[in-house]
Amino acid sequence: MCLAIPAQVVELRDNDCAVVDLAGVRKEISLSLVEDVAVGDYVIVHVGYALSKLDTDEALKTLALFAEMGEFGGQLDGQLDDPSMLH
Numbered sequence: 001m002c003l004a005i006p007a008q009v010v011e012l013r014d015n016d017c018a019v020v021d022l023a024g025v026r027k028e029i030s031l032s033l034v035e036d037v038a039v040g041d042y043v044i045v046h047v048g049y050a051l052s053k054l055d056t057d058e059a060l061k062t063l064a065l066f067a068e069m070g071e072f073g074g075q076l077d078g079q080l081d082d083p084s085m086l087h
Contacts, residue, residue, distance in 0.1 A: 004046035005066070006059035009039055020045060 007020035007029075016032040020043065027048075031037050034050045042059035043050035054062075 004044050004051060006042045006054050006062050007045045008059070009037055009041050009043060012037070012039060018050070
């Protein structure tokens with residue numbers, strides 16, 4: 001199962017690419033569908049593409065809800081180390 005999840009942009013690269021961080025996992029994604037993204041912004045990521053920018057407060061609330069539900073705890077704990085889970 002793939003989820004569209006908030007991730008923070010930590011590096012901008014050439015060709016509309018960026019590196020995002022999600023719970024310590026870093027992955028290169030495409031920014032070709034989103035404009036005006038800067039380092040520090042949060043984006044919704046699905047299948048290796050940023051789908052939209054997300055307000056920082058909203059991103060943090062969403063990540064907190066995932067944590068409360070255990071999505072980043074017990075169920076997916078080992079899977080977050082597998083970058084393919086963020087595709």
